[in-house]
Amino acid sequence: MITLSPSLRRASAAGLALVACLTASPAVAIATARPAADRDRAATTAGDRTGAGAGLDRYYRQRLAWGTCVQGPDDAMGHDLEKAGVQCADVTVPLDYAAPRGRTITVAISRLKATDTRHRIGSMLLNNGGPGGPALESPPDVRRKMKAVGPRYDVIGFDPRFVGRSTPLDCGWSVGTSILSAGLGRASFERQVTFQKGLADKCRSTNASVLPHISTRNTARDMDVIRGALGERKISYLGYSYGTYLGTVYTQMFPGRFDRTVLDGAIAPDDYGPRLLQGAEPENERAFSDWAAWAARRDGTYGLGRTRAEVLATVRRVLAASARRPLTVGTAPEVFHLDDTHVPSLLTAGNADDTDPRRAALSEQVSVLAKAADGKSTRLSPQFATALRGMLTGEDMKSAMAQSAIICGDKPAPRDPERYWRDIERSRAEHPLFGPLTNNIGPCAFWDRPREEPTQVRHDAPALLVAATGDPRTTYKSSLALHRLLPSSRLLTLKGANRHALYGEYGNACVDAKVNRYLATGKLPKNDESCVKPTD
Numbered sequence: 001m002i003t004l005s006p007s008l009r010r011a012s013a014a015g016l017a018l019v020a021c022l023t024a025s026p027a028v029a030i031a032t033a034r035p036a037a038d039r040d041r042a043a044t045t046a047g048d049r050t051g052a053g054a055g056l057d058r059y060y061r062q063r064l065a066w067g068t069c070v071q072g073p074d075d076a077m078g079h080d081l082e083k084a085g086v087q088c089a090d091v092t093v094p095l096d097y098a099a100p101r102g103r104t105i106t107v108a109i110s111r112l113k114a115t116d117t118r119h120r121i122g123s124m125l126l127n128n129g130g131p132g133g134p135a136l137e138s139p140p141d142v143r144r145k146m147k148a149v150g151p152r153y154d155v156i157g158f159d160p161r162f163v164g165r166s167t168p169l170d171c172g173w174s175v176g177t178s179i180l181s182a183g184l185g186r187a188s189f190e191r192q193v194t195f196q197k198g199l200a201d202k203c204r205s206t207n208a209s210v211l212p213h214i215s216t217r218n219t220a221r222d223m224d225v226i227r228g229a230l231g232e233r234k235i236s237y238l239g240y241s242y243g244t245y246l247g248t249v250y251t252q253m254f255p256g257r258f259d260r261t262v263l264d265g266a267i268a269p270d271d272y273g274p275r276l277l278q279g280a281e282p283e284n285e286r287a288f289s290d291w292a293a294w295a296a297r298r299d300g301t302y303g304l305g306r307t308r309a310e311v312l313a314t315v316r317r318v319l320a321a322s323a324r325r326p327l328t329v330g331t332a333p334e335v336f337h338l339d340d341t342h343v344p345s346l347l348t349a350g351n352a353d354d355t356d357p358r359r360a361a362l363s364e365q366v367s368v369l370a371k372a373a374d375g376k377s378t379r380l381s382p383q384f385a386t387a388l389r390g391m392l393t394g395e396d397m398k399s400a401m402a403q404s405a406i407i408c409g410d411k412p413a414p415r416d417p418e419r420y421w422r423d424i425e426r427s428r429a430e431h432p433l434f435g436p437l438t439n440n441i442g443p444c445a446f447w448d449r450p451r452e453e454p455t456q457v458r459h460d461a462p463a464l465l466v467a468a469t470g471d472p473r474t475t476y477k478s479s480l481a482l483h484r485l486l487p488s489s490r491l492l493t494l495k496g497a498n499r500h501a502l503y504g505e506y507g508n509a510c511v512d513a514k515v516n517r518y519l520a521t522g523k524l525p526k527n528d529e530s531c532v533k534p535t536d
Contacts, residue, residue, distance in 0.1 A: 055100035060228030064089040069110060069136070071165075077137050084140040086112045086157075091229055093161070093222045095213050107222050108165035109158040112139035116151040121522075122259055123154040123232050125223060129241030129265070129501070131216070132403030134164030142238065145504025145512065149520040153236065158226060160219045160246075162210070163402045169214070171203035171405075176389075176396035178404055181344035181437040182424045184323040188341055189424065193417050193441055200408075200446035203401065212451045214402075215409040220250040224257060236260040236519070240501045241474055244465075245272045248482065251461035260522050261463040262515055264503045267474040268481035269457060274413035274444035277473070278423070281431040281438055284472040287351050287498035288312075288433070295363045302363040304370065314370055319343050319433065321373035329368055329378045329388070336388045343369065344437045345391065352473050352500040355507075404443050411454050413444035420445070462488040464518050466511065468533075470498035483528075490524045496533040508533065 069088035070078035081088070090106040114120045126135040126142055139155035146153070162169035178199055182189040204211065223246075227235040236259040239247040244263035251258055267276075277284070292311035295304050305311040321327065323340035330336050338346070346369075350362035361383060368378045380388070390396040414420065420441040427435030463486060467479035476493075483491045492514055499506055503515045510531035518524060 056094075056097070056225075059093055059100070059225045062092055062229050064091065064109075064229055066111065081110060081137060081140070084112065086110050086139055088136065091158075091222070091226055093225050095210065097218065097221050105161060105167035107158060107161055107167075107226065108136055109156060109226060110136045110139055111157075112143055112155045114152055114154050119152050120154075121149075121152045121519075122234065122236055123156050123227075123230050124236040124238060124260075124519075125156045125158065125226065127158075127160070127237075127239040127243030127246050129239070129243045130163070130399065130403050131160070131242045131246075131406035132163055132399040132401075133242070134159040134399075136164055142504070145516075146519060147512075147516055149516050152520070154230075156226070156230070156235075158223075160402075160406075161222055162214050162405065163399070168398070169207060169210070169401050169405060171199070171397075171401040172206055173199060173202065173397045173401055174394040175199075175400065176391050176394050177345065177400050178443050179345060179437075180341040180440065182420070182440040183340040183436060184319070186421070188323070188339070189421055189436075189441075192341060196441050196443045197446045199404070200443040203405065203443070204448065207405075211405060211409065211448065213409075214405040215450065215452065216246055216249050216406060217253065217410075217452055217455060219246060219406070220253050223250055224254050227257060233257075234259040238262045238503075239264070240503075241265040241267070242272070244474070244482070245269060247463070248457065248461070248486075249455045251463070251486075252455050252457055252459055255459045255461075258461070260519055261461065262466065262503065262518070263463050263482070264466040265471060265474045265501050266465040266467055266479040266482045268478045268485065269455060271474075271478045271481065273411040273454075274407050274442055275439070277434075277438040279438075280472060280475050281427065281434045283470060283475050283498075284348065284351055284434045284438075285431065287354065287470055287472045288347070290354060290470075290498055291351065291359050291362060294359050295366070298363065302367045304363065304366060315347065315366060315433070318366065318369045318373045322369075327369060327372040329372045330380045330385065331377065334380075334385060334389075336392055338369070338372075338388075338392075342391065344433055346387070348434065348437055349387070352471075352498075354470070354498040404447075408444035408447035409450050412449050413442065413447070415445055417441055417445070457485040460488045461486045462490075462524055464515065464524060465489050465491045466494075466502050466515065467491065468494045468497040468499045468502060470496070471500050472498060473500040488524075491528045493528070493530040494533060495530055 066087040066089045069081040069086055088110045091109055092104050093107055094100040095103040095105050126138050128135045135157040136159045138157045142155050143150040159166040182192055234257055237247050244266040247261055247263050248269060293308040295302055295311050296307050299306045304314045319340055322338055322343045326337040326339040328335060328337055364381060365384050371378050423439040424436050427439050465479055465483055467476050469476045483489055494502055494508060494511055502511050504512055508531055514529060
């Protein structure tokens with residue numbers, strides 16, 4: 001996965017490995033107790049903290065009980081937050097905003113208060129992507145990214161509804177991802193159909209009452225309640241990857257409620273949905289080809305081939321071997337078995353970061369797989385073992401469950417398995433490695449239809465969009481599309497990088513300085529700006 005802050009690392013494992021999930025088909029409107037537009041207008045009225053609306057005033061006016069983030073003697077994250085001066089609280093929100101007097105849930109938030117109170121700007125809310133990525137632990141890391149401007153903000157982390165320490169979701173899954181390849185043939189695809197349907201059925205059987213209310217629109221409503229409970233008239237926002245979609249939705253549902261907004265790895269709303277990476281195969285192949293050239297220059301270390309073509313041939317050999325018989329990697333007592341549905345998922349997950357450490361990690365993984373394909377015994381690095389554990393044994397299942405519930409609750413997916421198979425076969429000819437993954441079926445094909453239509457961009461929003469030209473997750477063309485939808489926005493482009501998530505994570509001083517200048521002044525540049533990745 002890509003090297004990110006602790007919370008962003010989980011976002012990459014679950015959500016940016018959304019890897020292949022996250023093109024949207026038209027949503028089907030299902031009647032709710034109250035039209036969404038009316039509900040949102042009422043929330044906006046209540047949100048000014050001066051008047052009641054639709055029974056939501058008690059949520060906007062609630063007093064937050066700030067206290068320790070530590071939940072027990074073994075809570076390492078809580079202790080780290082306490083040492084950094086972070087406090088935590090639970091925000092009460094309605095499960096169903098159409099029935100605010102009904103069942104409630106909690107959203108866990110954290111706060112690192114501004115220390116430069118004389119020049120305080122306000123509160124900044126964080127989202128690390130996913131969906132399903134927590135951000136409760138992120139304020140200290142983000143404060144460091146912000147450098148001189150950081151002390152002027154209350155930095156607010158939050159775990160979205162049914163994520164992390166917020167009211168939990170338990171689908172009973174024992175896997176850490178539903179994002180897998182269809183494999184090399186019809187038989188492996190049929191296994192995927194059965195597997196993905198089983199995930200959806202299991203989640204529905206135990207969560208029928210809550211799944212209709214797990215969506216980005218409801219998370220945006222929760223964000224506005226958080227804003228009101230914090231006593232802020234407007235709130236600033238930093239979102240990565242899926243967090244850029246969430247941020248866009250918030251600007252549309254609550255225009256006038258947001259201040260400085262940074263959307264990093266920006267995605268256009270029409271590109272977000274259960275099949276996000278469908279159409280992103282060229283970007284993934286370019287990034288993978290660049291990695292292959294990097295590995296070829298280090299054949300003495302990894303033994304994958306002395307040319308780009310030889311490295312790519314090694315990958316094809318590994319994939320073919322995994323289709324004949326699952327590869328056995330690791331040593332007792334921890335042994336993993338990887339077939340042709342798992343291998344492409346691993347390769348894709350390691351393909352969103354072109355820094356040397358991450359390319360080295362991917363090379364080490366492929367080297368292990370190549371030895372396993374030859375029937376040789378293999379030893380795993382702790383990092384690789386952790387990645388496999390998360391994918392195959394359910395160590396990251398909470399993020400995977402939340403991710404699927406949010407995506408499937410946002411937009412419907414095609415329901416006919418044959419449509420997926422046709423797309424896979426059509427894509428396979430040109431994109432044999434990535435096509436069967438980006439076009440594969442997922443649990444959303446068997447999910448209940450969303451309760452609301454997806455958000456349409458109808459309001460301009462002066463946000464700062466950040467994007468890399470070679471981003472293989474949320475593609476640069478998608479960032480350009482969002483920029484066109486928001487004419488007052490400005491686009492900050494990093495040229496020449498195959499990287500997803502930039503600000504404060506990639507180490508590009510130009511990008512970091514320009515984002516921090518905007519956060520300090522609140523003024524967008526007059527024109528779009530760009531930075532350049534240093535040559536290798």
